[in-house]
Amino acid sequence: MEVLRLQNLQKSFGSVRALKNASFALKEGEVVALLGDNGAGKSTLIKAISGVFPIDRGDIYVRGEKVSIRSTRDAMDLGIETIHQDTSLAPDLSIARNLFLGREPVKLKWLGVFAPLDFAKLRDAASALLKRVGISKKLDADALVSTLSGGERQSIAISRAMQFAAKVIILDEPTNNLGVEETHGVLRFVKEVRDAGHSVLLITHNIHHVFQVADRIIVMRRGEIVAEQTVADTDLLTVESIITGADMSALLKETRAK
Amino acid sequence: MIAAEDEMPVGKRRPGLMRSPQFSSLVILTVLLAVFAIADANFLSPLNISNMMAFLPELGIIALGMTLLLTAGEFDLSVGAVFGLAPVVVMLLVQNGGVDIGAALLAGLLLCIAIGAINGLIVTKIGISSFLVTLSMLLVVRGAALYITQGFPLKSWDQPGFFVTLLAGSFNVGSFRFYTSLWWFIGLSLLAIYVLRYAKLGNWISAIGSNRNAAVARGVPADAVKVWLFILTSVLAGLAGMISAFRISAASPVAGTGYELEVIAMVVVGGTALTGGRGTILGTIVGALMLRAIRNGIVLIGVPGLAYNIFVGLIILAMLILHALLQKNAARG
Numbered sequence: 001m002e003v004l005r006l007q008n009l010q011k012s013f014g015s016v017r018a019l020k021n022a023s024f025a026l027k028e029g030e031v032v033a034l035l036g037d038n039g040a041g042k043s044t045l046i047k048a049i050s051g052v053f054p055i056d057r058g059d060i061y062v063r064g065e066k067v068s069i070r071s072t073r074d075a076m077d078l079g080i081e082t083i084h085q086d087t088s089l090a091p092d093l094s095i096a097r098n099l100f101l102g103r104e105p106v107k108l109k110w111l112g113v114f115a116p117l118d119f120a121k122l123r124d125a126a127s128a129l130l131k132r133v134g135i136s137k138k139l140d141a142d143a144l145v146s147t148l149s150g151g152e153r154q155s156i157a158i159s160r161a162m163q164f165a166a167k168v169i170i171l172d173e174p175t176n177n178l179g180v181e182e183t184h185g186v187l188r189f190v191k192e193v194r195d196a197g198h199s200v201l202l203i204t205h206n207i208h209h210v211f212q213v214a215d216r217i218i219v220m221r222r223g224e225i226v227a228e229q230t231v232a233d234t235d236l237l238t239v240e241s242i243i244t245g246a247d248m249s250a251l252l253k254e255t256r257a258k
Numbered sequence: 259m260i261a262a263e264d265e266m267p268v269g270k271r272r273p274g275l276m277r278s279p280q281f282s283s284l285v286i287l288t289v290l291l292a293v294f295a296i297a298d299a300n301f302l303s304p305l306n307i308s309n310m311m312a313f314l315p316e317l318g319i320i321a322l323g324m325t326l327l328l329t330a331g332e333f334d335l336s337v338g339a340v341f342g343l344a345p346v347v348v349m350l351l352v353q354n355g356g357v358d359i360g361a362a363l364l365a366g367l368l369l370c371i372a373i374g375a376i377n378g379l380i381v382t383k384i385g386i387s388s389f390l391v392t393l394s395m396l397l398v399v400r401g402a403a404l405y406i407t408q409g410f411p412l413k414s415w416d417q418p419g420f421f422v423t424l425l426a427g428s429f430n431v432g433s434f435r436f437y438t439s440l441w442w443f444i445g446l447s448l449l450a451i452y453v454l455r456y457a458k459l460g461n462w463i464s465a466i467g468s469n470r471n472a473a474v475a476r477g478v479p480a481d482a483v484k485v486w487l488f489i490l491t492s493v494l495a496g497l498a499g500m501i502s503a504f505r506i507s508a509a510s511p512v513a514g515t516g517y518e519l520e521v522i523a524m525v526v527v528g529g530t531a532l533t534g535g536r537g538t539i540l541g542t543i544v545g546a547l548m549l550r551a552i553r554n555g556i557v558l559i560g561v562p563g564l565a566y567n568i569f570v571g572l573i574i575l576a577m578l579i580l581h582a583l584l585q586k587n588a589a590r591g
């Protein structure tokens with residue numbers, strides 16, 4: 001079952017063509033790694049999917065239906081949760097407030113934006129969630145995010161995506177700046193999420209991580225998708241050469257000569 | 259000594275409280291009040307307290323809006339000019355245009371909404387910093403007030419009535435004389451505390467000021483919230499201007515000159531971060547009281563008139579240094 005399909009997405013920033021005709025599909029319960037050098041357009045692609053900015057041209061389908069994603073709210077409502085590269089938490093807010101930002105539990109709902117937060121629910125749900133995600137150190141749901149380490153912040157952002165049981169979870173370089181243990185935590189989480197039936201789009205520069213968790217690999221170069229392979233059919237060196245754009249034919253000749 | 263011992267268990271129960279910016283502001287306010295009271299017995303006289311309470315709401319009301327705006331990461335330099343323009347327009351409409359006072363007030367309200375909306379839309383949609391946008395707006399608004407009055411104060415306001423009583427009526431409590439504007443200030447303060455601390459909107463405001471992209475990524479309508487906060491601040495500045503004009507029965511095109519900085523000083527002295535994300539209404543109330551007390555107290559203790567601003571500036575600076583040191587301490591601790 002196809003959860004997400006992108007067709008000919010295009011996006012320019014002034015004269016920079018960050019996305020040229022990007023197309024691919026994401027199936028249910030699969031982990032796809034999106035690879036590519038700095039500036040290849042990976043973040044731009046996922047920002048387009050998650051509604052950070054509108055695309056110039058192209059179509060997006062969710063579960064076979066054509067959708068228009070004009071805002072981050074649209075994407076969230078379609079079940080697409082994104083953890084952006086540039087940290088997605090507000091440091092001056094508590095962990096609990098961050099976990100529910102934009103989806104606050106409230107009492108007296110009819111008061112709209114003036115509705116009072118349901119603090120008991122907020123705190124309970126936050127603690128339960130922190131426990132479920134298995135964040136090793138005991139974190140206080142009332143602690144300010146600014147007092148947390150980079151890894152702890154990443155875990156909070158990931159728990160948040162998980163909590164709303166999104167169909168598609170997009171992670172933009174989630175293991176950046178993380179320690180060994182925290183990195184393993186994130187990778188374990190990715191597997192768990194897949195086993196629970198969600199689809200994951202994982203952006204990373206670490207090819208070893210890709211071979212640990214991904215089912216499929218998509219490589220971008222200068223705004224285009226230049227290769228698509230299943231992990232089982234490829235190896236580390238091949239993928240590396242595709243990313244850097246080394247001449248494949250030359251490489252093949254070389255191999256044959258041997 | 260006794261006071262310090264009394265506070266010990268409180269500090270233990272809530273380690274954050276004593277380090278919080280509101281708390282340090284409160285301590286300094288208390289010290290200031292004590293110093294002024296000792297230096298001059300008249301400082302705590304009913305007459306003087308009544309005096310301070312008459313002025314307090316006018317800047318205090320603007321400071322409430324400014325606190326929310328600063329927490330969302332923007333600020334508004336046009337509030338002093340709006341404070342001057344709103345009553346000028348309203349009173350001109352009544353005095354020279356023969357318009358009914360209710361309709362004139364409505365026109366004044368719409369004018370303030372328009373000014374705030376223009377500020378907000380230019381800042382959010384075109385992406386110019388609020389410093390530049392509202393600085394220009396200050397000139398436009400102040401210039402408009404001067405132009406339509408030809409620079410002269412209006413003739414004095416001689417029409418008591420419902421709205422005058424509502425905004426600037428006075429009443430006596432024992433030997434104290436208070437204005438209804440104090441109720442406005444208290445009511446609006448409670449509302450602002452509720453919104454910032456307890457409501458969903460407050461969560462959004464803090465998040466926007468703390469990390470706008472993060473808030474937007476969670477579906478928070480950051481631009482709309484900011485535009486509404488600009489409108490709110492402008493309307494509160496107009497309301498404060500009306501209160502002041504009704505209280506002294508006169509409107510002047512230069513009323514409120516320099517208020518923007520005084521208001522921002524109240525807000526940051528109270529502990530709200532100029533960089534956004536961290537705002538405290540309680541702190542702002544303390545800050546408003548503090549600046550009022552300073553202005554009043556230094557007159558009483560005989561500081562020469564022309565030297566006021568030296569003191570006000572130095573005390574503000576001292577407060578900010580204190581907040582910065584506390585912040586550093588908290589980060590380390």
Ligand SMILES: Nc1ncnc2c1ncn2[C@@H]1O[C@H](COP(=O)(O)OP(=O)(O)OP(=O)(O)O)[C@@H](O)[C@H]1O
Binds near residue numbers: 041044085
């Ligand atoms: N908001 C923007 N305005 C202008 N140009 C942009 C903007 N965002 C991205 N770009 C440009 O688009 C191109 C693709 O950027 P993008 O962030 O998608 O790369 P990336 O693949 O995520 O790289 P990295 O691995 O370094 O994160 C780059 O040339 C970048 O400079």
Ligand SMILES: [Mg+2]
Binds near residue numbers: 042043172
């Ligand atoms: Mg990127």
